Amino acid sequence: MATQTTDELRAALSDPNATRRQLALIDRADDIGVEDLSALIAAAAGDTDPTVRRLAVGLLEELGDARALPAVVSALADADPGVREAAQSAVREFRGQGALHALVAATVHEHPEVREWAVIGLRELRDEAAMNALLTTLTDPVAAVRRAAVVSLAYLRNSGCAPALLARLEDEDAGVRRLAIAALARTSSPESWATPIARRLSDVNWQVRAEAAQALADSRAPDAADPLIRALDDDHWQVIKAAVVALEALRAHESIKHLLPLLRSPASDVRRAAAEALGHLGAEAARSGLIQLASDGDVEVRKAASRALDQLGKAQPV
Amino acid sequence: MAVPVTQADVVVVGGGSAGATAAIRAQQDLPPGRVVLLEKAHVKRSGAIAIGMDGLNNAIVPGHATPEQYVKEITTANDGIVNQRAVLAYASRSFEMLQQLDRWGVKFQKTESGDFDVKKVHHQGRYVLPMPEGYDLKKILTRLIKRAGVQVRNRFAATRVLVDRGRAAGVVGVDVRTGEVSAIRAKAVILCSGASGRLGLPASGYLYGTYENPSNAGDGYSMAYHAGAELTGIECFQINPLIKDYNGPACAYVTGPLGGHTVNARGDRFIQSDYWSGQMMLEFYRELHSSNGPVYLKLTHLAPETLGEIERILHRTERPSRGRFHLGRGHAYAEDSVEMHISEIGLCSGHSASGVWVNERGETTVPGLYAAGDMACVPHNYLLGALTYGHICAENALGYASRVEAPTDEADLEDQAATEQSRILAPLSRPRGVPHHQYEFKVRRLVNDYLQPPKTANRMTVGLEYFQRLRHELEEVGANDPHEVMRVAECGFIRDCAEMAARASLFRTESRWGLYHYRLDYPESNDAEWFVHVNLKKDRDGEMVLTKRPVEEYVVPMTREELAGYRRLRVHARDNGAVEGVRP
Amino acid sequence: MSVLEDREVAKAAQARRVGNAQTVRVYDVPVIVDLAKCITGCRICIDSCPVDCLAVNPETKKAHMRHDECWYCLACEIDCPKDAITVKIPFLVR
Numbered sequence: 002m003a004t005q006t007t008d009e010l011r012a013a014l015s016d017p018n019a020t021r022r023q024l025a026l027i028d029r030a031d032d033i034g035v036e037d038l039s040a041l042i043a044a045a046a047g048d049t050d051p052t053v054r055r056l057a058v059g060l061l062e063e064l065g066d067a068r069a070l071p072a073v074v075s076a077l078a079d080a081d082p083g084v085r086e087a088a089q090s091a092v093r094e095f096r097g098q099g100a101l102h103a104l105v106a107a108t109v110h111e112h113p114e115v116r117e118w119a120v121i122g123l124r125e126l127r128d129e130a131a132m133n134a135l136l137t138t139l140t141d142p143v144a145a146v147r148r149a150a151v152v153s154l155a156y157l158r159n160s161g162c163a164p165a166l167l168a169r170l171e172d173e174d175a176g177v178r179r180l181a182i183a184a185l186a187r188t189s190s191p192e193s194w195a196t197p198i199a200r201r202l203s204d205v206n207w208q209v210r211a212e213a214a215q216a217l218a219d220s221r222a223p224d225a226a227d228p229l230i231r232a233l234d235d236d237h238w239q240v241i242k243a244a245v246v247a248l249e250a251l252r253a254h255e256s257i258k259h260l261l262p263l264l265r266s267p268a269s270d271v272r273r274a275a276a277e278a279l280g281h282l283g284a285e286a287a288r289s290g291l292i293q294l295a296s297d298g299d300v301e302v303r304k305a306a307s308r309a310l311d312q313l314g315k316a317q318p319v
Numbered sequence: 320m321a322v323p324v325t326q327a328d329v330v331v332v333g334g335g336s337a338g339a340t341a342a343i344r345a346q347q348d349l350p351p352g353r354v355v356l357l358e359k360a361h362v363k364r365s366g367a368i369a370i371g372m373d374g375l376n377n378a379i380v381p382g383h384a385t386p387e388q389y390v391k392e393i394t395t396a397n398d399g400i401v402n403q404r405a406v407l408a409y410a411s412r413s414f415e416m417l418q419q420l421d422r423w424g425v426k427f428q429k430t431e432s433g434d435f436d437v438k439k440v441h442h443q444g445r446y447v448l449p450m451p452e453g454y455d456l457k458k459i460l461t462r463l464i465k466r467a468g469v470q471v472r473n474r475f476a477a478t479r480v481l482v483d484r485g486r487a488a489g490v491v492g493v494d495v496r497t498g499e500v501s502a503i504r505a506k507a508v509i510l511c512s513g514a515s516g517r518l519g520l521p522a523s524g525y526l527y528g529t530y531e532n533p534s535n536a537g538d539g540y541s542m543a544y545h546a547g548a549e550l551t552g553i554e555c556f557q558i559n560p561l562i563k564d565y566n567g568p569a570c571a572y573v574t575g576p577l578g579g580h581t582v583n584a585r586g587d588r589f590i591q592s593d594y595w596s597g598q599m600m601l602e603f604y605r606e607l608h609s610s611n612g613p614v615y616l617k618l619t620h621l622a623p624e625t626l627g628e629i630e631r632i633l634h635r636t637e638r639p640s641r642g643r644f645h646l647g648r649g650h651a652y653a654e655d656s657v658e659m660h661i662s663e664i665g666l667c668s669g670h671s672a673s674g675v676w677v678n679e680r681g682e683t684t685v686p687g688l689y690a691a692g693d694m695a696c697v698p699h700n701y702l703l704g705a706l707t708y709g710h711i712c713a714e715n716a717l718g719y720a721s722r723v724e725a726p727t728d729e730a731d732l733e734d735q736a737a738t739e740q741s742r743i744l745a746p747l748s749r750p751r752g753v754p755h756h757q758y759e760f761k762v763r764r765l766v767n768d769y770l771q772p773p774k775t776a777n778r779m780t781v782g783l784e785y786f787q788r789l790r791h792e793l794e795e796v797g798a799n800d801p802h803e804v805m806r807v808a809e810c811g812f813i814r815d816c817a818e819m820a821a822r823a824s825l826f827r828t829e830s831r832w833g834l835y836h837y838r839l840d841y842p843e844s845n846d847a848e849w850f851v852h853v854n855l856k857k858d859r860d861g862e863m864v865l866t867k868r869p870v871e872e873y874v875v876p877m878t879r880e881e882l883a884g885y886r887r888l889r890v891h892a893r894d895n896g897a898v899e900g901v902r903p
Numbered sequence: 904m905s906v907l908e909d910r911e912v913a914k915a916a917q918a919r920r921v922g923n924a925q926t927v928r929v930y931d932v933p934v935i936v937d938l939a940k941c942i943t944g945c946r947i948c949i950d951s952c953p954v955d956c957l958a959v960n961p962e963t964k965k966a967h968m969r970h971d972e973c974w975y976c977l978a979c980e981i982d983c984p985k986d987a988i989t990v991k992i993p994f995l996v997r
Contacts, residue, residue: 020942023942023945023984023985024942024944024945027942027945027947027984052984052985055984056984063462083986090455093424094424124433125424127433151431152431155431155432155433156429156432156433158432158433180431183430183431184431184432187430187431187432187434188431188432207622208622208624237622238620239578239622239625268620269580269587269588270578298585298586298587299587299588300587300588300589300590300591301588304591359955360952360953360954360955361950361951361952361953363950363951363982364951364952364953364976364978364982365953366953369953369974369976369978370976370977370978370981473950474955495955523995523996524995525993525995525996526972527954527972527973527974527993528974528975528993528995528996529974532953532954532974532976533953533954533972533974534953534954534955564996564997565992565996566996638976639977639981640975640976640977640990640992643990643991643992644992644996644997647992647997648997751922751923751925752923753923754925756972795923802955802969802970805955
C-alpha cells in the first residue's frame with residue numbers, strides 16, 4: 002500500500018474526483034498521525050462527498066485528539082446518516098479537559114441529535130464540572146436527550162441530583178421515567194424515592210411498572226408491600242414476576258396468600274418466582290401447591306418447588 | 320534458498336484477543352518493533368471474535384462473585400479435573416483486566432449509575448457481563464496494538480515453532496499473499512492461535528460454516544505438539560448448542576437474562592444442569608434424540624420491546640448475519656421458536672477444556688513457549704480468560720527472555736527453517752494434486768464418523784487407522800498459490816488434531832464431562848483410576864505418547880458435598896434421560 | 904479367480920499409478936459485490952476477511968469472492984466504506 006505523506010494527503014483531498022479523495026484516506030489509514038489532524042478536520046466538516054466525510058470522522062476517532070471535537074460535533078448533525086453514525090461512535094472516544102469543554106458546549110446545540118450525543122459523550126468522563134449542563138438537558142424538549150441526560154447524570158453518583166431525577170418520574174416519555182427509576186434506585190437512599198417510585202406501579206407502561214417493582218426490592222420500605230401486592234394482578238407476567246421478587250426481598254409475609262395462586266400462573270417464570278418466594282418466606286400454606294409442582298412441565302419450576310419444599314422442611318412453619 | 324530471518328525479543332502467534340493483550344503488554348517493556356505479532360488474517364478482523372462479542376461469560380467482579388467461588392464452579396463444571404492454580408490465576412486477575420479494558424474504552428453494559436451490570440446466569444455467583452456494543456472490540460484492540468508500537472505481520476501464517484535444544488527459539492511461517500517463507504527468531508514465543516474449529520464437519524456439509532472462526536484450524540495445537548509441548552484434555556471435546564444449519568451460537572448468555580428459554584418440542588424447559596458443561600450438553604443431546612425433540616430457543620413469550628432489545632444485540636455483534644438467516648427462513652422471534660442442534664466437535668479451552676498444558680504463568684512444558692486463549696488449557700476461560708492470560712503470558716515471557724541467553728546453534732535452526740520451508744511449499748510442486756477442500760472434507764467426515772460422541776473403542780480405533788492413512792494422503796494434496804499453501808498447511812493441523820482426539824479418547828477408559836467424553840463401552844466415571852489429566856506429547860521418536868498426570872491438590876478446597884454435586888447431577892440426568900438405543 | 908476378480912485386482916494396482924485428473928466445478932458464493940459502488944484500488948474488504956477468500960478480480964479490477972470459504976461473518980459488508988457488499992447466507996446453510 003502506497004504510504005503517503007501528510008502533504009500528499011492534503012493535496013489528494015483537494016482532488017475534484019471524489020473517488021480519489023476516498024482512496025487517499027483509505028490508503029493513509031494505517032499511517033494516520035496527529036500531523037494529519039487539520040486535513041482530516043477540514044475533510045470531515047467541509048468535503049462535499051459523504052463517504053469522504055465519514056472516513057475522515059473515523060480517522061479522527063482513531064487519533065483521539067480532542068481538537069477534532071468541534072468537527073465531530075458538527076458531523077453529528079450531518080445530512081448523511083453514515084456520517085452521523087461515524088460521529089456518534091467517535092464522540093465517545095475523547096477524554097480530558099478539552100473534550101469536556103467541547104461536549105458541554107454542544108449540549109446546547111440547536112440540533113437535538115447533537116445535544117443527545119454530546120450528553121452521551123460526557124458520560125464516561127464522569128466529571129462533576131458537567132453537572133449543571135446535564136441538569137439543563139434533563140428538561141430538554143426532546144425525549145431522547147432527556148433519556149441520555151438521566152443516565153449521564155446518574156453516572157456522577159451525586160445525590161444532589163435526586164430532586165431533579167424525582168421530577169423525571171412524571172416525564173411524559175416512558176423511557177425517561179424508566180431510566181429515572183433505575184437511576185434513583187442506584188444513586189440515592191430509599192427514603193427519597195420509595196414512595197414516588199411505588200406510585201409508578203400503576204404507570205401506563207409495563208416496562209416502567211416492572212422497573213418500579215425491581216427498584217422496590219431494595220427499598221426496605223414496608224409501605225411498598227400494598228402497591229406491590231396490587232401489582233400481582235398486572236396483565237404483564239414480567240411485572241408480576243418483579244413484584245413477587247420484591248415482596249420476597251421485603252419479607253412481606255402478608256403477601257403470602259396473594260402469592261399462592263401464582264403457583265398456577267400460566268407463565269412459567271412466575272410459577273418459578275412464586276415457588277422461590279414462598280420457600281424463602283417459610284410459607285407452610287404453600288406446601289400442597291409446591292408438591293403439585295413436582296409434575297410441572299418446566300424443569301426450572303420443578304427445581305424451584307423442590308428447593309422451596311426443602312426450605313419449608315428446615316424452617317419453622319409460618 | 321535461505322529462509323529470511325527477523326529478530327525479535329518476543330513473538331506472538333495469533334492476533335486475536337489473547338494475542339492482542341500479549342503483544343501490547345510485551346511491547347510496553349521493550350524497544351519499538353521488538354515484539355512481532357503474526358496474524359494469518361488481519362488483526363482488525365481476526366480470531367474467534369472477529370466481529371466482536373456480545374458479552375463476557377465469566378467476569379469476576381467484587382460484590383458479585385469471588386475468585387474462590389469461581390474456581391469451585393469451574394472445578395465442578397469440569398468434573399473435578401482442573402489445574403486449580405491456573406484457574407485461580409485467571410480469577411484473581413480477571414477484574415484488573417476488566418478495569419483495564421474499561422479504561423481502554425471497551426464498552427461494557429453498565430447500570431444507570433455506571434457500575435458493571437453483572438447478570439446472574441450461573442448457579443452460585445454472578446459472572447455474566449453483557450456487551451451490547453461489543454461490535455467495536457476489535458477496533459479498540461487494533462488501535463492499542465498499533466499505538467503500542469508492536470510490529471504486526473498480517474497475512475502471515477505461522478506453521479512451526481523453532482526449537483533449540485528443547486527450548487523455544489522462534490517460529491517459521493508463510494506469507495499468505497506472497498508465498499514467501501520466513502522465520503522470526505525470539506527467545507520467547509507466545510502461541511495464541513485459537514481453537515481447533517475445523518475438526519468435525521458441520522451437518523450442512525459447508526466446510527466453513529463452523530461455530531469457531533474457521534481460520535482457527537487447530538494451528539496452535541499442532542504447532543505446540545510438534546515443538547514437544549504437552550497437551551491435555553484433548554478427549555474433552557467442545558460440543559456446543561447452536562442454531563441448526565446456521566451453526567451460530569444460540570446465545571443463552573444474552574437471551575437468558577432477558578427471559579429466553581431453551582425448550583423441547585412441547586415448549587418446556589428441560590435442562591437440569593445449572594451450569595454450562597458437558598453434562599448439560601448430554602441432557603441436550605438426550606432431549607434432542609428423544610420423542611420430546613427437537614430443542615428450541617423460545618422467545619415467543621417475550622414482549623415486543625424485549626425482542627427488539629435482543630435483536631439489537633444479536634444482530635449487530637458476534638454473528639450478526641443470523642438476522643438475515645431467520646428472515647430467509649421466514650422466521651421471527653415473536654412467532655417462531657428457533658430450532659437448535661448440536662455442533663460439530665472441536666477442541667477449545669474457551670468453552671471446554673482441551674489445549675496445551677499451561678501453568679498459572681502461562682508456561683507450557685517447553686521453556687520459552689507460552690500459550691493463551693482458546694488453545695491453552697485453562698478450562699472455560701472464554702474471552703476474558705484469553706485477554707487475561709495473554710497479559711500473564713507476556714509478563715512471564717518478558718522475565719524469561721531477560722534471563723536466558725539467545726540460542727547458539729544457528730546451523731540447526733537454519734536447518735529447521737529450511738526443512739519447514741520445503742514442507743510448506745511442497746504442495747506447489749503438485750499443482751494438479753488433490754485439492755485441499757476434498758482432503759479436508761474427507762478428514763472431517765471421518766472425524767464425524769469415528770469420533771463423534773457417544774464414543775466406543777471399536778469405532779475410534781478404526782478411525783485412528785484412517786487418520787494415519789490420511790498422513791500419507793496429505794502428500795497427494797496440491798496447491799497453486801499461497802492461499803492454497805496455507806490451506807494445505809491447515810489440512811495438516813486438522814489431521815494432527817484428529818489423531819490427537821482419537822488417541823486421547825481411546826486412552827481414557829471411562830466416561831467424563833457428560834457428552835464431551837461419553838463412552839458407550841465405559842459409561843461410568845472411574846475416579847479411582849481416572850481422576851487424572853490425560854496428557855499427550857510427541858516423543859523423541861516422533862510418536863504420540865499418552866500419559867496420566869495427577870490432579871494437583873486443590874488450592875481452593877471443595878467440600879465432599881460440592882464434589883459430589885457433579886456426580887449427583889450425572890446420576891440424575893442418566894436416570895431421567897434413559898432413551899431407547901442410548902444406554903445410560 | 905474369475906475374469907471379474909482379475910480385472911479388479913489389476914485396476915486397483917493401476918489406480919495407484921495413473922495420476923490425477925481434474926474438472927472445473929462452479930460454486931455459488933455468498934458475497935456479492937456491487938461493481939458500480941466498489942472503488943478500484945480500495946482493499947478494505949480483502950484486508951478485513953478473516954478467511955482470506957476475497958481478492959481483486961483481474962477482469963473487473965474490483966473485489967470479488969475468490970473462494971467459497973465464507974464464514975458469513977459480515978466483516979466485508981460492515982467495513983466496506985461504500986456499502987457495496989451484500990453477504991448472503993451460503994446456499995448449503997440458508
